[in-house]
Amino acid sequence: MTRPSTPSRSHRLRRLVLLMAGVLAGGAGLVVTGSADAGTTLGAAAAEKGRYYGAAVAAGRLGDSTYAGVLNREFNSVTAENEMKWDATEPSQGRFTYTNGDRILNHARANGKSVRGHALLWHAQQPPWAQSLSGTALRNAAINHVTQVATYYRGKIHSWDVVNEAFADGNSGGRRDSNLQRTGNDWIEAAFRAARAADPAAKLCYNDYNTDGINAKSTGIYNMVRDFKARGVPIDCVGLQSHLGTTIDSTYQANIQRFADLGVDVQITELDVQQGGNQANIFATVTRACLAVPRCTGITVWGVRDCDSWRTGANPLLFDCAGNKKAAYTAVLDALNAGGTTTPPGSTTPPPGSTTPPPGSTTPPPGSTTPPPAGGCTASVSMNAWTGGFVATVRVSAATAISGWTVTVALPAGTAVTGSWSTRAGGTTGTVAFGNVDYNGRIAAGGSTEFGFQGTGTPPAGTPGCSAA
Numbered sequence: 001m002t003r004p005s006t007p008s009r010s011h012r013l014r015r016l017v018l019l020m021a022g023v024l025a026g027g028a029g030l031v032v033t034g035s036a037d038a039g040t041t042l043g044a045a046a047a048e049k050g051r052y053y054g055a056a057v058a059a060g061r062l063g064d065s066t067y068a069g070v071l072n073r074e075f076n077s078v079t080a081e082n083e084m085k086w087d088a089t090e091p092s093q094g095r096f097t098y099t100n101g102d103r104i105l106n107h108a109r110a111n112g113k114s115v116r117g118h119a120l121l122w123h124a125q126q127p128p129w130a131q132s133l134s135g136t137a138l139r140n141a142a143i144n145h146v147t148q149v150a151t152y153y154r155g156k157i158h159s160w161d162v163v164n165e166a167f168a169d170g171n172s173g174g175r176r177d178s179n180l181q182r183t184g185n186d187w188i189e190a191a192f193r194a195a196r197a198a199d200p201a202a203k204l205c206y207n208d209y210n211t212d213g214i215n216a217k218s219t220g221i222y223n224m225v226r227d228f229k230a231r232g233v234p235i236d237c238v239g240l241q242s243h244l245g246t247t248i249d250s251t252y253q254a255n256i257q258r259f260a261d262l263g264v265d266v267q268i269t270e271l272d273v274q275q276g277g278n279q280a281n282i283f284a285t286v287t288r289a290c291l292a293v294p295r296c297t298g299i300t301v302w303g304v305r306d307c308d309s310w311r312t313g314a315n316p317l318l319f320d321c322a323g324n325k326k327a328a329y330t331a332v333l334d335a336l337n338a339g340g341t342t343t344p345p346g347s348t349t350p351p352p353g354s355t356t357p358p359p360g361s362t363t364p365p366p367g368s369t370t371p372p373p374a375g376g377c378t379a380s381v382s383m384n385a386w387t388g389g390f391v392a393t394v395r396v397s398a399a400t401a402i403s404g405w406t407v408t409v410a411l412p413a414g415t416a417v418t419g420s421w422s423t424r425a426g427g428t429t430g431t432v433a434f435g436n437v438d439y440n441g442r443i444a445a446g447g448s449t450e451f452g453f454q455g456t457g458t459p460p461a462g463t464p465g466c467s468a469a
Contacts, residue, residue: 043076045336047440049291052077052114052298059083059100062107066323070304078108079116079300087127089149096148105156112438117157119164120146121191123178139183143194150198155419159203161239162195163188167208173220189233196234201391201454207239207269213249225262239269246276253289260295270302272309272316280331287335379407379464390459397448404441404469407434415457423451
């Protein structure tokens with residue numbers, strides 16, 4: 001693991017000044033300040049809009065200081081390129097190995113980043129033993145794989161690509177013929193139900209390519225998602241890979257919007273754009289499209305530098321091999337800082353190495369809570385509870401700009417916090433103080449952010465307290 005670069009003396013002094021200001025403003029109790037660099041990196045700028053900006057990561061490159069330096073500085077989310085796929089995690093039937101997946105996960109969590117899981121089931125990159133199975137034997141093996149991997153990473157993955165690339169290219173809008181499809185048309189549904197049972201709090205996504213506009217393939221996926229939502233099949237998000245050339249479909253944003261209108265989040269999951277005169281503009285267009293749709297919760301570029309890309313010679317990323325920022329980087333950062341919607345109702349900013357609440361928990365929309373007093377903040381909570389446990393989503397709102405916040409929650413006797421995201425929890429029982437992390441402490445006037453926690457026992461009741469820096 002590469003150690004993050006040491007902050008400069010002036011940077012440490014700025015953080016100390018902010019911390020002291022927070023103590024004076026907030027009085028006693030835990031006060032954690034926001035980052036002094038908010039808006040100057042991709043991750044910080046995206047977080048200000050309630051979103052993430054991430055990169056696909058290879059475990060073998062984490063020892064490259066240039067690679068790790070760009071990753072640690074710029075992105076607030078990571079996706080494992082190959083290390084969490086079926087062939088990597090279950091090389092022989094029933095024998096699971098997570099060494100490289102854990103290396104990526106641990107690096108991300110140590111550096112305050114959330115993690116997307118990619119991918120539980122895919123017709124490609126299956127281990128040889130799975131390729132030799134069919135019918136009921138393959139179905140049982142696939143569902144066991146989903147269950148085992150999602151259970152192993154339970155509470156650590158923000159979103160899972162549960163099923164990857166199951167629809168055919170062309171104009172049919174139908175399923176791809178694969179060994180998984182031949183186990184029965186309900187295999188995707190079965191995978192999502194198994195993933196929900198294994199990790200109730202992870203966002204569950206369907207992910208595919210050539211879905212960058214309204215076309216036959218994306219419409220086939222749209223119809224599946226609509227059917228799943230109507231029948232209560234657990235699906236939370238759709239991933240649009242967005243491996244783009246020198247143009248972008250004019251219906252790109254409209255396609256995002258129609259999926260969002262079904263009640264699912266949309267994530268841009270594997271963005272890269274062929275280098276050329278239009279590269280910067282296309283990157284910016286994708287960013288603006290995501291910001292324009294409240295349920296588009298984040299963007300992941302597929303790789304860190306051009307020389308790390310699977311598209312050899314296309315130079316499709318935001319940094320060159322030396323780690324220098326390209327024109328496309330500036331276009332994306334400018335688009336992120338130019339504005340857009342904040343955190344959407346019912347969705348959260350991805351946690352550093354944890355999860356978001358499962359479907360069924362609702363979050364008050366912006367403007368629905370009592371406005372905070374000038375110079376202060378308020379917190380409101382929504383709850384998804386079951387026998388013996390719960391997931392709570394807390395919205396922090398500010399009337400004037402603040403640089404840090406602390407929310408206190410009184411837990412009933414016998415109740416304990418077992419996990420949290422987008423926050424630092426000061427304890428697990430009694431009255432727990434939840435402080436902001438680096439990417440969500442700074443809230444603009446009239447803005448809001450969200451964090452969450454999971455617990456066992458009786459859910460807390462009442463309104464949380466909030467103090468601002």
